[in-house]
Every structure is written in C-alpha cells, then in structure tokens.
Amino acid sequence: MNPQHLSSRLTGALALCAACSSCALVIGAEWDRYSEGAPGSAGTGGATSGAGSAGAPPEEACTPRAMEPCYEGRAQTRDVGSCRSGTRVCNEEGTSWGPCSGQTLPSDEDCATDADEDCNALACGQASWARAFPANAASAIATTDAAGNIYLAGSFVGFIDLGGRRLTPSSATGPDLFVAKLDRRGELVWARQFDETGDNYTPYGIASAGDDGVVFFGWIDQFPIDFGGGPITGDRGGSYIVRLDGAGDYVWQQFYADDSLTDLFIDGSGDIVVSSALGSAPEPGHITQINAKTGATVRSVRTCDEPDGGDCVDEALRRHVAGGPENTVIALSDDTNTRDRATVRTYDSFLKHRWSVDLTSPDGEVDTLDLASDERGGIYVMGGFRGRLQIGDGVTLSTSTAARRETFLVKLSPSGEYEWGKSFGDTGQQVNWQMSASDAGDITLLGNFSGSVDFGGGTLATTTTTDEDLDLVVAKLDAGGSHLWSRQFVNSGGQTWPSGVLIDADNTVLLAGILVGAVVDFGTGALGSADGEAVFLARVPPP
Template identity: 65%
Template sequence: MTTDSAGNIYLAGAFTGFIDIGEKRLTSTSANDPDLFVAKLDRQGKLAWSHQFDETGDHYRPYAIAPDGDGGIVFCGLIDGSPIDFGGGQIAGDHIGSYIVRLDDAGGYLWHNFYAYDHLTELFVDRGGSIVVSSMFGVSSEPGHIAQIDIETGATTRKVPACDEPDGDTCGDYGSNLPIVRGPDNTVAAVINDSSARARVTVQKYDSFLSRLWSIDLSSPDSAVDAWDLASDGLGNIYIMGGFSGQLEIENGVTLFTSDPTEIEAFLVKLSALGEYEWGKSFGGVGRRSDWTMSVSDAGQLAIFGSFSGSLDLGGGALTTTAASDEDLDFVLAKLDAEGSHLWSRQFVNSGGQVWPSSVITDSEGTVLIAGSLEGAVVDFGTGALDAAESWAMFLARFPGP
C-alpha cells in the first residue's frame, strides 16, 4: 500500500478465487495459481480503477508500490520464469528475475522492464525523478545492492553494493528484504540484516548519487537481532523497528536494552540525520517477527502496526491477548510522538485464525491507514466484524487523527 500527495490510495497484491475492491469484483483465472492486481482508491476509499494480471505459474505477489510523482505509480515483484503480461507484451523469461511496471494516473500502461536474477524488494521515486530500488541479490548471486533506475525507460543508471564496508568485508548474507527510505534532501537510508549470524543489523545512509555518508551497527552479541522496518521524517531523522533477544547494543558496545534470551522483544530506535543515537524504546514480546510495520509523518509522529501474543506495552499500559493459542495473534495499532512517547494505542482482538499486518501510513493530518490480510479470522476494527472465518480476506482501514 502507498499514498500520493493528494491522499489517493494504491494497493497491489495477489489472489485466488475472487476479491472485491469497492463495487468491483475480480475473479482469478485459475483456482490454484494466483493472479496479480493493482488498484487506485480515492482518499475516502472509493475505487478509481483496478487492473488484474493473469498469469500461469507461481508468481510472487508484488513486493512494493510507490507514486511516481506525476500522478501514476511504479511497482515491482518477482517472476519465476512463468509468463505474464502487464500491458506491453508478455514477459516469459527462462529464469528467475524481477520486474518493474509503470502505470499512468488512469492506470494505463507506460512501460515495464525485466531484471534477470535480481530480487527487488523495495522501491520509491526520489525527488530527482529516479526510481530507487533495493535487491536482496543480483546476477550470479552477487550481494544485495541499491540502484537508481531511469523513470522514463527503466534502465539502470547507477548501482552500489548494499553492504560493502570500508575494510572490504560485507555485512553477511541477506535473509530478508532490504528496507530503504527517502530522506528530505534526496538522501537514501537502508538497513541490512546479517542473516548468516543474525547478530547485527547495519544502518547506512547515502547521498543522492548513492555514495555512502555513514554507517552504524545495532547488534545482539550473544543472541539475535533483526530489523523489520525503516522510516524517515521531514528532518531526515531515521527510525528503525525490529526485534532482539538477549541484549541490544549500539556501536561501541553501548547496551540499549536487555531481555529474555528465549523471547523476541520489539524495539524502536531513532537516529539523527547524521547517524547519532537520539533515543530508543523496547516494548516486550511479539509474535511473528516480520509482522510489524511503521511510518512517520514529516513532523515525526510515528504509527506502528503489528501482531503479538502474550503481553505488550507500547507506553500506554499492558496489552494482553486472550487467544488460547500463540498462533492466534491480535493486532495492535499505536501512535507515538517525535520523542517516542505514547499518544494512543488500540488492540484488535482476533477471534481465531491467522492475521497478517502488511502496511501502515500516517499523513500530515494525523490520519492513519492500515492494510493486511486475514485467514480464518474475525476482527473488528471499529465498524463491525470483518469475517474471514472460512476464507482469506484482505482489509484496508482508516483512522482519523491526531
């Protein structure tokens, strides 16, 4: 999910069976192989347009979507070699790779490009009009990288390793996506997980030419740490959300938090635009490690959205799940101010089944949008139960500010 400057909402995903987006129903062409979709809704959730892309084979869902700055969108995803047509002819590579597609403001096809062996996971459009992407790996299993791509042609104009340290070492293998975020001065921040040891994450900042400005590590020397999401405010401050067990240290061995080494505890850390530590928070145990996401307004107000089991405290008091099973996780949505202090939080009880938070967005007016999916679950976000007890369902919900 993403939004543009006018508040329009863009969704991208995959489905089998059918999906209702507003008053329009899309029906997949196969009972087994998912079709892809993209859709545009206005600020009030009314459908403007949607597109369905029929495919044969097990394509992965689109990984990222972003406004192009000219009323349209760009989105990326992974292809396993099976054919698919986004409007400009069939892509039917014989090997795995990634695509980028650009659509205009009416959803019309502009162009696509295929990047063989790349695994693109994140993208945005910078203020200079380039698409900035991150990739977990590239040609011949080369390390992950960050690249700039021409928005008119899809050609790669600049590419740098995502984690090439000054001493020549690398930050390890890449076991998850490589979150990237745009700064207000057209800089790029990235966070890299070292999946080989799971003992550190590295936060890096680049200038508009992808030259590295600084780098800082967060580590858990005796256990594990993972970064789940990354955000930047209007001053260029950087926020990292993730999970750790045992203890979490920042560079130079300064301990920030300690926890039960057998549990995953959520953390939130703020760095200045220069990479200096500002503050950090730890919140307690969570459920699946990757099911947390966040966004920040230009003024620095944070929205965090995730799932958890047991007990969690985001600053407004303990929230406790009532589910009988650790698999039946509840949702939680919270707003924090620029210093990480709790403004409000809401727990959404899951009556049973699986819940999957995917996106949260907050704007200058304090409005919060959340999106995700349910499997065999019933959840009420405040306007009546969303019932997916017998099926899969995707959801989109909006909460007013502040």
C-alpha cells in the same frame, strides 16, 4: 468567520446562478457579511437593502439586540464531543453581529483523557471507516498518494471483490495479479488484472509516483507475464518492476534475471530507488536509482564495496531503503548468516557513502523489520533481538531474559548518533511489524501480538492462549519516543496479517492487511468472517 465557512456559503450562492439572475448580488451580500474590508461595487449594498451606495453596508443586517446561536468551527464538529455552540448579539443599530461568545472550538486531542477535544466523535486510534474486500487466497500491499488515493497490489486465486468489480482468475490454475486504485473513502476507481501462468508473482513492494500513478515490484519464476509492454520471458527467475500511470495504463516494465528486489521508495526528484539482494542486474547487495519516466538505471552502488561493507551474501535476504532530506538514501540490512549484526548506511543523492552504524547482538541475535525517516533527517529502525543490542559504540538495550525475544525501535540522528531506543513485548509473539513516520517524526506502528505489550500507555493483553489467533495492535509515538496512543483490535479467531501502515500528508493513518477466518472491529463494525478471507483497509484520522 472561518474561511472554510465563508467558502461553503459562497459555493452555495454560486449554485443559485443557474436559477437566479441576481447571483452576483447574493455573493456580494455574503462577502460584505463575512469579510472585513470587503471590496465594494456599485449597487452591492442596495441590492440587499433596497438602497445604498458603492461599498455601503446593508441598512439592517440583523434585528437590533437580537440573539442567535453561532459557531466558527467546521460545521461537522458543531456540538460534537467537547465542541459547543456559542451566542452572538446584534448591535443597537442593527448593522452587524457581535462576536461569538461562549463557543468551544476543536483543539488537539489529548489521548490521556476520555474527552473528544478534536470533536471528530472518534476515540484515539479509532477508524473513521474500514472496509473488507472478500477474496480467496489473496495477498495485498498498499500505498497512498498526496491526495489520499489508495493503490493496492496483490494476487488472488479464486476471486477478489473490490467493491464494484469482482475479479476472477483468467485460468483455472491461477493465481492472477491485480493492481487497483481507490479513493480516500476506499471506493474503487479502477482495477487492472494480469494473467499469471505460475504461482509466484505476488508483488512485494509498492510506491506512489505522485500524481503520475504507481510503481510496484515482485518476483517471477514462471513465464510469460505481460504488464502491457510485451511478454516477459526467461529461463530463470528474477524480479519485475512495473509503472502504471494514474489511470492504470501501462508506462514501462523491467525484468532483472536472478535478482531479488527487496524494497523501494520515490525520492524528492521523482526517481525510484530500489534495493536488491541477489542477482546480476543490479548486482548483489545493490542500491539503484531508476528514472521514473523511462525505467532506465540512473546509477547503482554495491554496498559491499564500501569500507565497512561486509559480506554481500551474508546480508542478502533482508534489506530496506528509505529517503532522507536532499534526496539522501538510507539503507538497512542484517547478517542472515551469523544473525548478530544489522547495519544502517546512508548515501548522498549520487549514492556516495556518508556513514554507517552497526547494531550488534554479542550474545544473542538481531534481525531487521522496517526502516523509516522523517523530513528532518531522523532515522527509525525496527527489528527483533534476544539478549543485548548495542547501537554503535554506545547504548545497549537488553531483553528481560537472554532467551526472550523482544521488538526494538531505535531512533538515530541525521548524522547517525543514537537519540533513543525502546523495546517491548513479553514471552508471547510480536510479529509482522510495519512502521511509518510522519514529516514531523511521529511514528505509527502496526503489528500482531499475543500475550501483552506496552508502548507506554498501559498494558494491552490478548485473551487467546495460542500464538496463532493473534490480535492486531496499532501505536503512535512522537518524535521523542513518547506514547501518544495505542489501540488493540481483537481477533475473534483465525489469522490477521498486517501488510502496511501509511501516513498521509494530513497525518491520517491507513492500515492494510489480510483477514483469514478472522473477524475484527476497527471501531466501525465487524469486518471479515469466520469462514472466509478478505483484504482490509481502515483509515484512522489524526487525534
């Protein structure tokens, strides 16, 4: 018997305790029935049959030769999709049921077929739920914690309705900044609102601090703003970084004048790693470790000081960081001046440089979009290019024509060796890409496109004739780059802006973004409206 089934039966038995003095006897009967070698206790068998000795089975557990339906999978998958109930027969003595014969239990989903092998009543890539939070002039980014709770951070001008609390600006000028925690179903747990005096406070990065809340950062150039530690003031712009605990209460805040933070993650020891592009604290082109408990800087490295470092100013505007095994740090930056080079650098847990690999476009251009890593040390780089893209000293990817821009996805080994690379797209738009990697190395991509795109499972094509009404697309590839599934979400008009794709510990995918005058169906019904805006979330279970 499936342990989850047993657990649910025991839970039901425990619920009788409030109304039944023989609660322990009921539990004993359930244990005897569903567990081999169940421990006996005086009177357990007799409590069910009316007689017996310590540890003895009931005299008659079932009617001899009786037959009944049975199923040993999760109850919610019974007779769903490919799953089917079986039958079992009571033995001649009436002391036990025989095996469950003829049942079909859930198995791994094969996205190349129409069958529902995992019996969740969902097609590959179809959301189990999706929610839209109406808003006006809003932005939002998202992250999840180990329990599947969702943290949203963003800004809004007119209002945002979080499904249980409607926030409005503290002043007529707005916008205000908000941070919210939602449960696995997208239901509001709490929301915090911070009054802004300017219009440039939008959070750019967010990460879950495990069970201890959330960390987020953004840019500020008008003062003051107070996240709970006192007003932040200054005479020039800079980056703020703030930590709230799991209840939404203030922990600490930091402000770096003249600096522009670009990305962050939480490493294996719980510290925060951030990348910066400009400024004095941290200095230009830095990667910095921050103590998650206090907000104090632990150590920092100026990437331009490395032997292959290049020009900090040239690399200033686009930089990504991700964590590798044993608290190693992976950084990705591109040359915003010549636009012909992107560089992957890795560092040990003390931010000592390990190795670097360049991705160059000798006759075109290259820019970076996102960076991810898996627990085995695999490194995934996503970007756009024209012409040719050379990875290190070896493999070259090419677009179909020199003038055509395509999106690339490249995997490097833990030591920086090329493993595989792909390019996709056509003469249409492929933009706003987000990427996330599971521990096993499966890659999930989320972006906008017009025209057509093929991730290996067949061509997906839009019906729009402009580059403004872009459709959403999500695709999943395995660690070897092979297509698992891809799905297009048609935009009926307006604009869609993906802002994040996240993978939970159970391999569930969460999609996040903004709908502006757009209506999209993630498989659970239409979301959004043609004359409104909304923040969307959609959760896609693993196939």
